[in-house]
Amino acid sequence: MRLYSLSVLYKGDPKVHLLKAAYDVSTFNFFQRSSVQEFMTFTSQLIVERSELGSRASVKEQEYLCHVYVRNDGLAGVVIADNEYPQRVCFTLLDKVLDEFSRQVSKIDWPSGSPATISYAALDGYLSKYQNPRDADPMTRVQAELDETKIILVRR
Numbered sequence: 001m002r003l004y005s006l007s008v009l010y011k012g013d014p015k016v017h018l019l020k021a022a023y024d025v026s027t028f029n030f031f032q033r034s035s036v037q038e039f040m041t042f043t044s045q046l047i048v049e050r051s052e053l054g055s056r057a058s059v060k061e062q063e064y065l066c067h068v069y070v071r072n073d074g075l076a077g078v079v080i081a082d083n084e085y086p087q088r089v090c091f092t093l094l095d096k097v098l099d100e101f102s103r104q105v106s107k108i109d110w111p112s113g114s115p116a117t118i119s120y121a122a123l124d125g126y127l128s129k130y131q132n133p134r135d136a137d138p139m140t141r142v143q144a145e146l147d148e149t150k151i152i153l154v155r156r
Contacts, residue, residue, distance in 0.1 A: 005040040005080035022123035044078040
C-alpha cells in the first residue's frame with residue numbers, strides 16, 4: 001500500500017490550477033521521477049477539470065487509483081495511490097486536508113495562487129503520515145486488530 005501524490009487544486013472558471021502538492025516518487029528510478037511527477041500533476045488537474053462541484057470519485061489510471069474530491073467552493077483535492085490503498089482512508093485524508101487548507105489559506109488567494117505563492121506546509125507531513133493507513137486511521141487500525149484476532153481464534 002502506497003500513496004504517491006497529495007494535491008490541492010482550485011477549479012476556477014477558465015481552468016483548474018494547482019495550489020499545492022506533495023509527492024513521494026522515491027520508489028521510482030531516479031531518471032523517471034520528474035516525468036512521473038509531471039504525469040501525476042497533469043492527471044490530477046485533468047480529473048478535477050472533469051469532475052463536478054461537490055463530487056467525489058475514484059478513477060483508475062494505469063496501475064494507480066486517483067481519488068478526487070471537489071468541494072462546492074471550487075477547492076479540490078486529489079490523492080494518487082496504488083490499487084491496494086483503502087478508498088475510505090483516502091477520502092478521510094482529503095476531507096482533513098481541504099478543511100485545514102481552507103482555514104489557513106484565504107479564499108481570495110485560491111483563484112490566483114500557485115505552489116510558489118501559497119504557504120501551506122502540511123502536505124508533506126500528511127503524505128508521510130498516511131503511508132501506513134493502519135497508523136494514520138483509527139478505523140483501519142481497529143479493523144486490522146479484528147482481523148488478527150480472527151486469525152488467532154481460528155488457529156486454536
